[in-house]
Amino acid sequence: MAAEKRQMTTLSEVINTLEERGHGDEFRMTDKGLTINEQVFFQPSDLTIIKTYRFEGDSNPDDESILFLIETSDKTIGYLIDAYGVYSTVEPERYIQFIREIRVEDRDEQLIFG
Numbered sequence: 001m002a003a004e005k006r007q008m009t010t011l012s013e014v015i016n017t018l019e020e021r022g023h024g025d026e027f028r029m030t031d032k033g034l035t036i037n038e039q040v041f042f043q044p045s046d047l048t049i050i051k052t053y054r055f056e057g058d059s060n061p062d063d064e065s066i067l068f069l070i071e072t073s074d075k076t077i078g079y080l081i082d083a084y085g086v087y088s089t090v091e092p093e094r095y096i097q098f099i100r101e102i103r104v105e106d107r108d109e110q111l112i113f114g
Contacts, residue, residue: 011055011081014067018079025078027070029095034070036078044101046073051107068099 018024027034033041051069066082082095 011065014053023077027078027080042072044098047102049102049104
């Protein structure tokens with residue numbers, strides 16, 4: 001019998017699935033680039049966005065976020081959460097430009113999550 005496909009509809013469901021599959025590292029934006037561990041910093045040319053998830057809050061339209069699933073040039077897969085609206089904390093212009101420079105390759109969830 002084939003495994004039932006699970007639809008992920010919330011941010012926490014996606015993060016839990018990523019952690020289950022060994023992709024639970026969260027990237028952070030810094031002045032030096034994206035990092036997971038503050039030791040290695042990645043520039044847009046080192047990164048590929050392999051999936052994008054958008055979430056809207058049930059009760060408040062300002063409670064929205066985007067999760068970017070990102071693969072690095074060394075094949076590390078992790079995620080970056082962009083909370084926008086009133087919760088956005090990143091310098092908008094620099095952040096937007098950085099994200100726009102990252103190559104996008106929208107992969108099927110079957111390939112990512114197995």
